[in-house]
Amino acid sequence: MRALASRLIIACVLATANGVLGAVLGAVPVAAQGSTHVKTMPPRPPPTAEKAEPRSDVKEPTPPAQVGPVVADAASVTGNQSLTRLALELTGPVEYQVFRLRTPDRVVVDVSHVEFSIPATAGRDGKGLISGFRFGAFAPGKARVVIETAGPVQVEATRLIREGARGRHRLELDLVPAPSVDLSEVEMAAARESAARLHIADATPAPAPPAPKSSPAAPRVPVIVIDPGHGGVDTGAQGAVGVEKDIVLAVGRELEKVLNATGKYRVVMTRSSDAFVPLAQRIRLSREHEAQLFISLHADSLEARELAHAIRGATIYTLSQSASDERARRLADKENAADLLAGVHLPTEGTQDDVKSILFDLMARETNGLALNFRQLAAKRMRGSIHLSRDPQRAANFLVLRQAETPAVLIELGYISHVDEEKQMLSQEWQRKMAAAITAAINDFFATGSSIFR
Numbered sequence: 001m002r003a004l005a006s007r008l009i010i011a012c013v014l015a016t017a018n019g020v021l022g023a024v025l026g027a028v029p030v031a032a033q034g035s036t037h038v039k040t041m042p043p044r045p046p047p048t049a050e051k052a053e054p055r056s057d058v059k060e061p062t063p064p065a066q067v068g069p070v071v072a073d074a075a076s077v078t079g080n081q082s083l084t085r086l087a088l089e090l091t092g093p094v095e096y097q098v099f100r101l102r103t104p105d106r107v108v109v110d111v112s113h114v115e116f117s118i119p120a121t122a123g124r125d126g127k128g129l130i131s132g133f134r135f136g137a138f139a140p141g142k143a144r145v146v147i148e149t150a151g152p153v154q155v156e157a158t159r160l161i162r163e164g165a166r167g168r169h170r171l172e173l174d175l176v177p178a179p180s181v182d183l184s185e186v187e188m189a190a191a192r193e194s195a196a197r198l199h200i201a202d203a204t205p206a207p208a209p210p211a212p213k214s215s216p217a218a219p220r221v222p223v224i225v226i227d228p229g230h231g232g233v234d235t236g237a238q239g240a241v242g243v244e245k246d247i248v249l250a251v252g253r254e255l256e257k258v259l260n261a262t263g264k265y266r267v268v269m270t271r272s273s274d275a276f277v278p279l280a281q282r283i284r285l286s287r288e289h290e291a292q293l294f295i296s297l298h299a300d301s302l303e304a305r306e307l308a309h310a311i312r313g314a315t316i317y318t319l320s321q322s323a324s325d326e327r328a329r330r331l332a333d334k335e336n337a338a339d340l341l342a343g344v345h346l347p348t349e350g351t352q353d354d355v356k357s358i359l360f361d362l363m364a365r366e367t368n369g370l371a372l373n374f375r376q377l378a379a380k381r382m383r384g385s386i387h388l389s390r391d392p393q394r395a396a397n398f399l400v401l402r403q404a405e406t407p408a409v410l411i412e413l414g415y416i417s418h419v420d421e422e423k424q425m426l427s428q429e430w431q432r433k434m435a436a437a438i439t440a441a442i443n444d445f446f447a448t449g450s451s452i453f454r
């Protein structure tokens with residue numbers, strides 16, 4: 001299955017990078033951009049998928065053996081609107097695959113066994129055709145760079161260049177504007193599908209396996225799932241110095257520690273490291289463990305920079321088909337796009353057909369009421385020690401909260417776009433305060449009988 005998926009993606013890589021595009025390459029002038037590595041490429045006939053082989057330019061000459069994982073220690077974007085180049089500086093050779101995704105337009109580069117030693121905010125500002133890029137772990141043994149582009153582009157050339165005698169390499173990607181007649185949607189859909197298939201297969205074993213069903217000796221305690229949002233290639237919102245995925249993981253781990261210390265709960269983490277976990281997998285984990293409470297942790301960011309200094313504070317969200325306000329709706333759209341931005345698109349559960357949706361509503365009614373109880377308790381416990389947003393109890397259509405059996409809330413811990421708030425959120429003192437407030441609310445929730453735990 002995995003081998004098949006690999007073949008599919010490889011076929012797709014070539015079809016996307018060279019295939020249909022080959023017909024138009026000859027018409028695109030390649031500017032040298034002051035580099036000796038760029039070669040003007042002659043028009044190429046579209047290769048057939050059967051002939052496809054993994055792109056790896058490392059076979060000749062044979063590179064020296066790499067000790068330990070390859071580290072990417074710098075990245076740069078150069079060029080202009082007619083040709084933009086992303087370069088990744090590496091301590092050794094890598095194998096890589098490139099493919100494009102639509103809606104939004106992205107170019108995805110998967111590299112094997114690479115660790116990043118680049119500031120997480122490095123890809124925030126783009127240039128030319130690239131509006132930004134993110135990078136990080138994607139699946140065991142695989143890292144990913146997701147390049148966001150302002151519009152459709154095509155991959156003009158990719159190359160891995162050996163630099164000097166110390167085994168260093170540079171991976172370069174040249175992007176040019178896509179012509180108005182671009183790849184068919186059918187082809188893009190196929191690319192997306194095979195990409196998703198491959199990644200699901202690779203990413204599935206990541207989280208902790210479900211604990212054995214209640215052994216007679218173990219006391220029956222409520223299971224709480226803590227879900228630090230984003231991770232790996234999906235950085236989430238970016239602040240002046242930090243990124244959302246790191247803040248929410250720090251708070252999640254602190255919360256896990258404090259909850260475990262009470263001895264009253266069994267805590268399950270959807271991720272305990274800087275790993276990418278698809279939304280559907282987070283929900284699946286909650287269901288497998290029959291969780292009595294699911295808490296997703298995120299940090300918000302205001303796009304309008306001129307208002308960033310004025311907007312701050314934590315907000316607790318519950319699930320609702322219709323958002324409590326426009327800002328909540330936009331936030332849910334943004335959080336729901338996490339998988340898509342990381343290059344994965346999974347069908348969501350509970351939305352497939354009407355019957356299922358009605359059943360979902362009936363079952364969800366009780367759990368959503370419980371989620372509302374928890375939301376209120378959390379706001380109450382945070383007040384006093386944590387800065388709350390103007391309207392701290394809100395609702396929106398977050399995919400990760402679509403859980404019929406488990407009361408689920410999503411806490412936006414604060415605004416990473418607010419300079420002081422970001423500083424606070426990065427401090428251990430604040431993280432402890434937040435974990436203590438959430439723990440107090442959890443204790444209230446299970447002590448007052450407002451939970452389904454019986």
Ligand SMILES: [Zn+2]
Pocket residue numbers: 229230236237244297298299335
């Ligand atoms: Zn988030």
